Amino acid sequence: MNFSCPAPSRSTDRVTLAHGGGGRLTRELVEQIILPAMGQTAERAEGDGADISGAGDRLAFSADGHVISPLFFPGGDIGSLAVFGTTNDLAMCGAQPLHLAMCWILEEGLPMEIVQRIAVSIGESARLCGVEVVTGDTKVVDKGKGDGLYLASSGVGKIELAQTPSPKRIWPGDQVILSGDVGRHSIAVLSVRQGLEFEMTIRSDCAPLANPVLSLIRAGVNIHCLRDLTRGGLATALLEIASASKKGIVFGEKAIPVHPEVEAVCELLGLNPLYAACEGRFICILPATETSRALDILRGNETTRSACVIGEVTEENAGEVRMETVTGIERTLDWLSGEQLPRIC
Amino acid sequence: MNFSCPAPSRSTDRVTLAHGGGGRLTRELVEQIILPAMGQTAERAEGDGADISGAGDRLAFSADGHVISPLFFPGGDIGSLAVFGTTNDLAMCGAQPLHLAMCWILEEGLPMEIVQRIAVSIGESARLCGVEVVTGDTKVVDKGKGDGLYLASSGVGKIELAQTPSPKRIWPGDQVILSGDVGRHSIAVLSVRQGLEFEMTIRSDCAPLANPVLSLIRAGVNIHCLRDLTRGGLATALLEIASASKKGIVFGEKAIPVHPEVEAVCELLGLNPLYAACEGRFICILPATETSRALDILRGNETTRSACVIGEVTEENAGEVRMETVTGIERTLDWLSGEQLPRIC
Numbered sequence: 001m002n003f004s005c006p007a008p009s010r011s012t013d014r015v016t017l018a019h020g021g022g023g024r025l026t027r028e029l030v031e032q033i034i035l036p037a038m039g040q041t042a043e044r045a046e047g048d049g050a051d052i053s054g055a056g057d058r059l060a061f062s063a064d065g066h067v068i069s070p071l072f073f074p075g076g077d078i079g080s081l082a083v084f085g086t087t088n089d090l091a092m093c094g095a096q097p098l099h100l101a102m103c104w105i106l107e108e109g110l111p112m113e114i115v116q117r118i119a120v121s122i123g124e125s126a127r128l129c130g131v132e133v134v135t136g137d138t139k140v141v142d143k144g145k146g147d148g149l150y151l152a153s154s155g156v157g158k159i160e161l162a163q164t165p166s167p168k169r170i171w172p173g174d175q176v177i178l179s180g181d182v183g184r185h186s187i188a189v190l191s192v193r194q195g196l197e198f199e200m201t202i203r204s205d206c207a208p209l210a211n212p213v214l215s216l217i218r219a220g221v222n223i224h225c226l227r228d229l230t231r232g233g234l235a236t237a238l239l240e241i242a243s244a245s246k247k248g249i250v251f252g253e254k255a256i257p258v259h260p261e262v263e264a265v266c267e268l269l270g271l272n273p274l275y276a277a278c279e280g281r282f283i284c285i286l287p288a289t290e291t292s293r294a295l296d297i298l299r300g301n302e303t304t305r306s307a308c309v310i311g312e313v314t315e316e317n318a319g320e321v322r323m324e325t326v327t328g329i330e331r332t333l334d335w336l337s338g339e340q341l342p343r344i345c
Numbered sequence: 346m347n348f349s350c351p352a353p354s355r356s357t358d359r360v361t362l363a364h365g366g367g368g369r370l371t372r373e374l375v376e377q378i379i380l381p382a383m384g385q386t387a388e389r390a391e392g393d394g395a396d397i398s399g400a401g402d403r404l405a406f407s408a409d410g411h412v413i414s415p416l417f418f419p420g421g422d423i424g425s426l427a428v429f430g431t432t433n434d435l436a437m438c439g440a441q442p443l444h445l446a447m448c449w450i451l452e453e454g455l456p457m458e459i460v461q462r463i464a465v466s467i468g469e470s471a472r473l474c475g476v477e478v479v480t481g482d483t484k485v486v487d488k489g490k491g492d493g494l495y496l497a498s499s500g501v502g503k504i505e506l507a508q509t510p511s512p513k514r515i516w517p518g519d520q521v522i523l524s525g526d527v528g529r530h531s532i533a534v535l536s537v538r539q540g541l542e543f544e545m546t547i548r549s550d551c552a553p554l555a556n557p558v559l560s561l562i563r564a565g566v567n568i569h570c571l572r573d574l575t576r577g578g579l580a581t582a583l584l585e586i587a588s589a590s591k592k593g594i595v596f597g598e599k600a601i602p603v604h605p606e607v608e609a610v611c612e613l614l615g616l617n618p619l620y621a622a623c624e625g626r627f628i629c630i631l632p633a634t635e636t637s638r639a640l641d642i643l644r645g646n647e648t649t650r651s652a653c654v655i656g657e658v659t660e661e662n663a664g665e666v667r668m669e670t671v672t673g674i675e676r677t678l679d680w681l682s683g684e685q686l687p688r689i690c
């Protein structure tokens with residue numbers, strides 16, 4: 001005889017509030033939709049957390065919220081963005097990504113097919129990065145209190161560098177390497193928002209960066225600072241490093257690779273590609289003596305084959321980032337005060 | 346000379362989309378509002394992740410999304426809920442919580458004072474648990490695409506038990522200890538939703554559980570399984586354990602402590618306290634020979650002073666949870682199919 005069993009919901013084609021209730025439907029959502037789509041079994045998902053023993057004693061820990069709109073864009077989706085975003089953050093700590101946690105905040109009414117597609121993407125992206133989603137959570141908010149779905153990912157990785165890369169370690173004379181062209185992610189997302197995705201060829205740069213970074217580390221390259229370019233783009237990353245290190249950074253406008261189509265769209269819409277978000281680019285600051293070896297290694301890797309030196313660290317203009325423009329003038333970069341493109345990641 | 350600086354927003358009393366843009370306002374939000382309110386400095390928050398080295402090799406990892414409505418309720422708020430929720434999950438893995446990450450998903454227009462109050466609560470709750478928020482993220486969604494704020498927390502802890510507690514380790518004859526009365530959290534949240542908070546005295550049971558659990562572990566009590574009662578309440582926790590262990594669990598309805606006011610509200614609204622969410626209660630399944638020692642330890646701890654034995658594990662009725670009702674009938678508990686109370690955590 002059954003006891004306390006509210007009327008069952010049969011609407012499994014869309015997310016309902018009951019999918020967030022912690023009962024049968026939550027279990028079905030996780031065990032029948034999310035885990036199989038990620039290529040995992042229910043076994044691993046039992047309990048309140050995951051045992052991640054065996055990673056050693058030197059660990060990095062990182063977390064990101066993802067609210068990108070739309071959920072799918074040329075070159076990726078919110079699922080690949082979450083996996084690459086968090087594994088890239090761990091790589092920037094000089095760590096090999098090992099374990100991920102994924103929290104889903106679903107909006108009531110979201111087609112279950114979307115949940116499934118995103119979960120497939122998470123599973124594929126995780127395998128590409130050699131990590132597994134070992135724990136997580138699933139919540140549902142009422143219709144009109146979300147926007148389809150938000151994903152919060154967090155991850156743990158094993159630090160492989162003797163000294164954690166940090167702005168505090170950069171030094172005058174150090175060179176700044178940029179791993180590839182900037183701004184693709186912003187423009188790819190924008191193209192969908194504006195309904196231009198079929199007229200444009202630009203795909204997001206959304207990509208995993210742990211492999212090229214680990215290649216540098218394992219070759220023994222002396223890395224002072226690593227930073228991936230996300231919200232706020234290259235300019236913000238450089239400003240954060242200059243500010244935290246109390247050193248100056250100078251770079252050449254001409255040295256920054258920007259795809260002509262990205263440049264054209266930015267010009268049209270009054271955006272600045274230097275501040276445009278990337279999701280698969282990073283900068284690496286290191287002694288000038290290490291540069292040529294680092295470039296060789298990075299150029300041997302598909303994601304970073306266009307790596308180049310863009311500038312260097314200076315004693316003067318402490319805390320500032322200066323750009324030599326194409327016209328030969330030197331300008332001080334400022335922080336982004338407003339919002340170029342909301343919900344880009 | 347400034348370069349690429351969109352018009353600055355001066356509205357710092359409310360969250361704007363630009364607070365999520367990764368630029369100056371994001372930095373101000375994190376460094377001037379969130380971190381100081383949590384009692385931390387900006388230093389720790391630099392970079393893409395946190396170095397959490399030194400925790401040893403045996404680690405647990407857990408993550409939760411929090412979408413509770415309203416944000417404040419008698420006995421807690423979304424901030425304390427997030428900290429206790431994640432540290433409790435780690436405790437249920439037999440781990441001492443060490444490090445937390447906190448992702449904020451803010452809705453445009455949210456009064457900044459709310460962000461500050463929640464951040465203060467996170468800081469206080471973290472100190473109470475002996476953990477620190479070492480990394481995190483802050484995103485903003487447009488007005489009407491959220492509900493004030495959602496918080497996704499994740500955490501890492503050091504496993505102190507030789508064998509991780511698991512439903513697979515429970516055995517016929519094992520006893521089930523419940524740490525306190527059930528259903529307070531649901532009813533406290535409901536009281537605010539219904540505008541009844543001034544007529545009722547019930548406060549949420551929202552509380553940190555790591556101390557009582559670690560007391561058991563450090564006393565060498567042989568614990569087979571631990572589970573905190575959250576969404577779906579006591580009944581769902583027992584069902585999950587019975588299902589995963591392929592053992593039966595039987596308990597007495599009379600043995601379950603329920604506050605008379607909780608009972609009255611549940612009766613009035615057709616809710617079942619057995620399925621009502623708690624946020625500071627857990628069950629512990631262990632050999633009968635360990636029970637009396639475990640009860641002594643738990644009763645010496647404020648949060649678990651009403652701990653009691655409610656039932657036991659059986660060989661028969663594998664995978665089922667059976668309740669001896671007050672009238673002497675035995676009933677099989679079913680999974681919650683619908684949703685008792687959405688957005689309770």
